[in-house]
Amino acid sequence: MSVAQPVRPVPANPLPTKRRMTRKQRRLGLIAAAGAVLCFAAGLVLFAMRDSIVFFYGPTEIAEKGVAPGTRMRLGGLVEAGSVQRGPDQRIGFTVTDGNNAIKVSYKGLLPDLFREGQGVVTEGVFEGAGSFRADSVLAKHDETYMPREVADALKKQGHWQPGGADAPAPAKP
């Protein structure tokens, strides 16, 4: 048995061999094209993952993890009751708390309809260090009974989670 010797199939006629070759070439070409596009996209995705993704933190996580000032992130928690202050030019300040720690947020613009003291909020912006945060957007939600899941988790971690009202539609009042 001469296994080492490569066995060449003898073509019955020249045409099928040629066709098989073109089929193989075509397929290789196709795979190369698809591979190139996929690699291009994978490169874009990896690049974008580094720069354009923001992390979500609660006030306690910011304190514990030692988030560097200047970091872009989302901050979530409860709007502390009585903390909302309105300044001129649509400037608004409020405190976001998870019960143990709190961060002062400054924002310029219109607040969403469902922004209320004592309710959950998610803001996106830049952490400025020393417990202050400059938000450039305050996210609106569609439903007043809805608690942003991140906020609910952050509150649960701090043991300030009261179920009912937030995660289930209120039972019908007779």
Add this chain to the structure above:
Amino acid sequence: MIVEIGHYALALAFGVSIIQALVPFWGLVRQDRALASVGSSAALIAFALVALSFAALVTAYVRSDFSVGNVVANSHSAQPLIYKLTSVWGNHEGSMLLWVLILTLFGALVAISHNSLPPRLRAGALAAQGLVAVAFLAFTLFTSNPFERLSPAPAEGQDLNPILQDLGLAIHPPLLYIGYVGFSITYAFAVAALIDGRIDAMWARAVRPWTLLAWTFLTLGIAMGSYWAYYELGWGGWWFWDPVENASFMPWIAGTALIHSTVVMEKRDALKVWTILLAILTFSLSLLGTFIVRSGVLTSVHSFASDPARGVFILLILVFFVGGSLALFAWRAPLLRQGGLFAPVSRESALVVNNIFLATACATVFIGTLYPLVLEMLTGAKISVGAPFYNATFIPVMVPLLLILPLGQSLAWKRGDLLGAAQRNAMAFGLAVLAALALIAFTKGGPVLAPLGIGLGLFLVLAAGFDLAERIVPRASGWRAALSRAKGLPRSAWGAALAHAGIGLSIIGIAAQAWSTEAIAVLKPGERLASGRYTIVLESVTPRTGPNFRAEVARFQLFSGGRELAPLEGSKRIYTARNMPTTEAGIRTDGLSQAYVSLGEAQDGGVAVRLYDKPLILLIWIGSIVMAAGGVLSLSDRRFRLAVPKRAAPATAAAQPAE
């Protein structure tokens, strides 16, 4: 009583769907034609039963029957009739019933159409469709029953979420669901072909109208949802790359690829295995979308209070149908006969390139949507992936595709002439480049990418127009000959040109948003605010009472460059039942642009006002409508009718819902 009938009909439909899923399959195995044809009757009965059930729920809503828990939670006796109707699907349970209704409707349509279909293919498709119906009927019955009674019945309902009390919501979910769920048919046909182990151009011809139909509705549904978010949420944004939006966008991209690959299969009998895989993946993405929306695993601006138990159920459905069909694919696909060869420069190769790019674009959206979920499971870190990610990934993948689209459009089948195709598009390209350069010069110092985007959009529109003209107006012939040539051109050619021009229009609208401007101020009556080309003057703020809300309505005069336009009104509403505020934006259309006013809180004797100038924004949605019109035109193509010489059933049945 009616409510119980509805519940009972739904349970019966569940039983009938089990028959629809199992008996034809058994007939296929036993080679028994009578058994295999049971699927058609079962599909019709299942649809009739679900329709009865849906009608029962609609009746409960219209009558404000507050002994039904679902009606109490989502309706109010003071709601106008139209919102009582839309409340039916403005909640989880009701929208699942709508989902199942459309699913069984498509099953019934397959049952009554396609009489020329090979019986084995139809039996297999109906069985697969039946299996999907079984899963979703079980889900609706066991986790999301809309017919549950309350005792004692409350006197008044809790009202529909005010943000959903809007005409846009009346049409958005049904359109979207017809699109989403319509892809179940292509999935069912793919599964049937795999079971049968055979696939040919006939299959592609049978599947293509369904794909077009689903795609057309999905296009309209996404556009409608985007317009609804634009005017109802009051932030002036029209697309947020939100998980729920992506959930409908991914099947759209995959469906677009599927439309193009079925053309190759139909014309050239090639790309079969890939087309089957694509059909499976498209519906899998629809299922994934349903999972994302219904389980609330991903935080989204669209998130409503949701129940994790339901999420697990849908996850199981998802795993079963995606995993099952992919396993079937792995097992049976090697049996499918390989397709023909084709030359590297040809229409079919261009369509393969289209598929590569669209699949990649879809993958980037997929990664962006699910990466946060995976990362949180693995590390516990919470992240959000927003517009910057998609701008850096999705757009760079789409731009080359759109740039070469006109080339592919003018390449011939089998053997194309690249140079000739380039020459045919040179004029459109030149004009588009000139327009972009002129725009850059004109808006010196402004955004640079936006004029290029407008150039790209213009290129697509012009190239589509020129391509048609070239086919219709041969050199040296009169308009009479041109007219008859225009008539002779297949409708699908018109449809393709229209759809491609529609993308171009949307891109122009999207790019033009780089020049949108925004200004905020607290206004007292008589004071003015300017943004971009528009200036508003606050006239008055007056209270007004609606059927189930109180409103503060601010009335503005609107000026554009010294010319006074019709006044506009924005308002803040408080819906009394939930004590929930909403903002109703005031929008004035000015040509293709819009002035958009959104109100903030009343303060210091004035009211906070945000004014946007949205140049050419209407083109975004006009482009989508043009795309959908292209889909409808393609649907009316003769060759879908020619497929059945005896009866005109398939094309008309497929085209009817589109009208």
